[in-house]
Amino acid sequence: MDVRTGFFALLLVILGYIAALMVFPLFPYVMAAGLLAFVLYPTQKRLEATLDSVPLAERHRSKLVALVLTAVAMVAAVVPLFVFSVIVFQTVFSFLSEFDGPAALDELEALGRDLGLEDETIADLQGQIRSTLEPDVITDAIDIVVGESLRLLNMGIEMGIGLLVLVFLLYYLLVDGDTFVEWVGAVAPIDPVVRDELFDEVNVVTWAVIKSHVLVALAEGILGGIGLWLVGVSNVPLWTMVMIVVSFLPAIGVWLVWGPAVGYLFATGEPMLATVLLLYGIAVLSIVDNYLRAIFVDRSSGLHPAVVLIGVIGGIYLLGIMGLFLGPVLLAVFKAGLNVFGEAYGNLEPREALAEAARDEQPMVQQQLDGVGTDPDDGTDVETG
Structure with missing residues (x-):
């Protein structure tokens, strides 16, 4: 490898590393768009064939079908996934924000009585729990709730951006997916x-x-x-x-x-x-x-x-x-x-x-190696399959 080839290879490695850093935060959404495009590709081709009689250019038909399928995918796949994620976030946030220490102690007392514990034992347990719930601990708990709330908000914003990328990428994969696959096959050294x-x-x-x-x-x-x-x-x-x-x-x-x-x-x-x-x-x-x-x-x-x-x-x-x-x-x-x-x-x-x-x-490899295409003993053709 000469110096110029080595430099070019190094440049490609650096650019590839930078590209990977940019794609990595959005990697789940990129892969999800690819999977949805893979699933919807047969439908895309069937609908394009159905619209052959429509007086539109082939490129415009492809864009129209891709737009419709992207909208369907948003309703059928992306929206439910987003709703489930929001519900999970709300459940965690609700638990963190609605936790009531005194009410939890009362429920613990009722549970202890149902289990047949003596009043002295229940009082000792409540005293130990109250001793741990000092003002500093309560303040730390409030800080945790606030921090978790901000983290969930950031995750919600990131998910919204990721879903936006997913939708746009799905559309373009449906329109130009064939070209992309052909390009990958052409540049891959296989x-x-x-x-x-x-x-x-x-x-x-x-x-x-x-x-x-x-x-x-x-x-x-x-x-x-x-x-x-x-x-x-x-x-x-x-x-x-x-x-x-x-x-x-x-x-x-x-x-x-x-x-x-x-x-x-x-x-x-x-x-x-x-x-x-x-x-x-x-x-x-x-x-x-x-x-x-x-x-x-x-x-x-x-x-x-x-x-x-x-x-x-x-x-x-x-x-x-x-x-x-x-x-x-x-x-x-x-x-x-x-x-x-x-x-x-x-x-x-x-x-x-x-x-x-x-x-x-x-057969070509065999002939190049030894020039023999028949059996040396009886002259019959050698079966190469």
Whole structure:
């Protein structure tokens, strides 16, 4: 490598690092826009073909369809996600701001009497708690509440900006996504056959994860939320979000939420509502979990459930609420890359596209190496497939 090539490579590394720093704060929203564009791309093409008879230029038709799909995506995906996030913030803020120490002591006293504790024991516990609630501690608690409120406000502003970026990026990916993919394929230093196989594998495993895990989790969470709403459980949106998360857990699912809810309704003197929720969970939620997931998994399972679980939990840690859906998809894309690399350069048996390319190249390589195209013993053609 000469000096000029090295300098140019160093310049690209520096510029790439700066670009990564700029994209990193918005990375979850960029990835979410890419995932939504991937899901909506087939619909985009079908609608463009439907509008062929409309007297508009092809570019204008593409923009019109992308605008409509972006609006639909905002209503169907972005707005509910934003509402769930706001509800979570409000729940945390409400708990921090409405906590009442004296009322908590009274509730503790009532609980102690229900448990059969003696009055002296209850008085000692209350005295110890009061001794810890000194003015400095109360002041620190107020500071914590104010600090958390400001932090939640900043997070709300950042989320609003991120969602704005998501919407605009989704629109432009729908309009110019083909051009972007072609550019990535052109600049990537990968053999064309391997590159095409990689794109195909990414497409297959991504759709598999979306269908067999993400869509099933959304369906179970929403149906579970409807069941909780029917029996009058409070904070239904928050519990719906929790059920969407736990539905990714293998062998556990949404019963981790509606099961304790049934017990809570029984304990609070609502046996009729508890029975209704129990029957709803068995007749609706369990059937959806067993049969709907089985249908999608049997057809095209992209990842093992344990890997999906890691993707969900790790995605939430890394990307926030967006990681709930992006984590499994990113692991699926990583798996696709490993599969194609193993088929092209490793020990995995290549599939049809790579195998056909290998059969086309093998005779030429063989002749270049030793000039032999027939069997030296009997003169018959050597089978190179």
